[in-house]
Amino acid sequence: MYDVWSASGPNTLSWDRVVSDSHNFSAVLVNQDRAVLPVNNYLLLSTVDGTRGTIQVSPAKGLLPVGDGFQVNLVKSQREVNTIYAQSQQFSIVASTNAAPLSSTPLAIDPLFVQ
Numbered sequence: 001m002y003d004v005w006s007a008s009g010p011n012t013l014s015w016d017r018v019v020s021d022s023h024n025f026s027a028v029l030v031n032q033d034r035a036v037l038p039v040n041n042y043l044l045l046s047t048v049d050g051t052r053g054t055i056q057v058s059p060a061k062g063l064l065p066v067g068d069g070f071q072v073n074l075v076k077s078q079r080e081v082n083t084i085y086a087q088s089q090q091f092s093i094v095a096s097t098n099a100a101p102l103s104s105t106p107l108a109i110d111p112l113f114v115q
Contacts, residue, residue: 009058
C-alpha cells in the first residue's frame with residue numbers, strides 16, 4: 001500500500017541521519033511514468049538542512065502532479081541529481097479534495113548513509 005501526498009501540500013518528509021551524512025541536500029520528485037511526470041527530477045526543495053530530520057513540502061507554484069508511483073530522492077544538489085543519498089518508497093499524489101487523512105502519515109526516508 002502506498003503512502004499518499006496531497007497535490008497542494010503541505011506534505012511532511014522525514015528522514016534519519018547518521019553523523020557521517022552530508023549536512024545539506026536537495027529533494028526531487030521522480031516517477032518512471034513520463035505520462036505522469038513528463039520531466040523527471042522535479043525540484044521540491046533546493047537546500048535542505050539535513051540535521052532537521054523533517055520538513056514540510058509544498059509545491060513551488062501550482063500543484064504537484066497527481067498519480068501513482070512517485071518517489072522522493074534526496075540528492076547532492078539540484079545540479080547533481082544523479083548523486084542520490086536516499087530514496088523514499090513509492091507513494092501516490094492525490095488531488096487535495098481526496099487528501100483528508102494525509103497529515104498523520106509523513107513520508108519517511110530511512111538513513112541517508114552518505115559517504
